[in-house]
Amino acid sequence: MRVSHLNWVEISEKNLLRNISVIRNLIGREIKLMVVVKSNAYGHGMIEVATIALKGSVDWLGVNSIEEGIALRDNKIDAPTLILGYVPLTDLEDAVHQNLRLTVYNMETVRALDAIGDRVKKNIPIHVKIETGTNRQGIQGKKLSNLLDFINSSPSLKLEGISTHFANIEDTTDHSFAQFQLNEFKRMEGEFFKNETNLLRHTACTAAVLLFPETYFEMVRAGIGIYGLWPSKQTKVSCSMEGKKIPELKPVLTWKTKIAQLKDVPDDSYISYGCTYRTTRDSKIAVLPVGYYDGYPRAFSNVSYVLVKGRRAPVRGRVCMNIILADVTDIQDVKLEDEVVLLGKQGEEEITADYLAGLGGTINYEIVTSINPSLKRVVTK
Ligand SMILES: Cc1ncc(COP(=O)(O)O)c(C=O)c1O
Known part of the structure; x- marks a missing residue:
């Protein structure tokens, strides 16, 4: 089907690279920056955004699904890429072949990966997602211990990273639950991973990047801020309550x-x-x-x-x-x-996306990600 030009989306390369610099300046040189390009780069156009982003100081890309990961590879985008969402057991081998890193939290997944690694004679790097209170994806204490025993005994699996995700860091100026989750992450790290070296630990989304350097560890996963949007009004208010300079993000x-x-x-x-x-x-x-x-x-x-x-x-x-x-x-x-x-x-x-979100009783994330992926994305310099 021909791409429709009845309405289209323009992406500012300049603003995208500028926002990346803003986030890079906040985290410093040492910490790795993952740009989250899932959901068609929050509606901006995944291939267009990934191509531009990698001209900036970006280390990793984050996608939600194997399909998104393969689309990057099909477009010759070979940067380290982590699949943040679930990959069906039948698709794991494709992910391994495409060198897409997997987020794991099920024994079934690591067993299947172990068998694949054995068959294709490959070392498979994995990132274990730890449950700290969001009760979305992630693995809890007892099961985590079994999962790690299995990973450590597998010659094919290599623990590359551990992660968690905050439940209540955007929508509030009370960050006690985020602090609780951070403490949980550290506690579980101490309990289960104290002998691991060179782990990539990652917990921070944009709001955490803007507010709490103690969440950075070795890598941050930034989405909305890269697109020049604030996670919420509360994040901005929290920034000023913390006496921080409000960084200037420019919509892309x-x-x-x-x-x-x-x-x-x-x-x-x-x-x-x-x-x-x-x-x-x-x-x-x-x-x-x-x-x-x-x-x-x-x-x-x-x-x-x-x-x-x-x-x-x-x-x-x-x-x-x-x-x-x-x-x-x-x-x-x-x-x-x-x-x-x-x-x-x-x-x-x-x-603004925030204004439209207010009209629709939603958040800016939903406004931009809802733009139909079939519309043309035009990059402006
Ligand atoms: C696991 C995970 N990490 C990072 C992000 C990026 O969050 P943000 O867009 O608020 O930076 C998301 C976004 O939904 C996510 O699901």
Whole structure:
């Protein structure tokens, strides 16, 4: 299928590399930086982002699935890559062949890897994920001990890293639970890994990078900050409460479309499905070829706006599957195929992912990752 140009995403190479430098300056030279490019690089375009990121001071990439890892390899991106999510037992051998590192927390996975290593005569590096309180992926005390006994007795498996993930570091200014998880991580490290050398320990997401150097260990895993977005308002508030300088992160993504039709709609006319909007004057309406299929949420019906000629144009009526309608009555000289910004800057105006997240009752992560991967990603220098 041809890539649609009805609406598209632009990625600023400059801002991406700048955000990487900001994070690098925070962690210093010694600590490894993993850029998390899972979920199509948070909607930004995985191949485009990984290619640019590796021009900066980046050591590792983080993906969620084997499919994402293989897509990197198919595009000749050979940087060390950790799969953060679950890999089905039937796919483990492909991951080993592609030199994709695995996060493990099940005995079944390490047994299968041991057998693969034996068969293909390869040493397989693994990262064990430790449960410290998120109760998502991760392995707990007793089971961890059995898992490690197995790994240590296997000639094919090599423990390369240990990790955990914080449950409550973004959405709060009370960091006591994060501190509890960090203490748990250290306690379990002392109990189970004290004889290990050269381990890559990694716990920190963006919020931890911004707030707590004690979470850095040998490597950090940064996602949202690399894309120029803050994990939350609370993270920013926490930064200032800690007396830290607020680093300047610059959004990387601009989502655009162009006007597909302009029409004069008389006063007292309904607009779009469900007749939820009725004009209160003679209006000029721009038909825009973007909808909830593309990732523009239906929840934005009648509440969001877009930018046309650097000015705000309110979205009128329901967001449709492939179309939205914007009121451009007050904007002069609007023409067919004029560029429209759905998310990002135009002139002096800006629509931020945080603003849209507020409208949709969600977080900026969901706004950007929801943009349909089939849309073209265009890199701007
Ligand atoms: C395991 C893991 N590490 C790191 C990250 C990156 O988090 P952030 O985008 O907040 O930096 C994520 C994101 O969801 C994750 O799931």
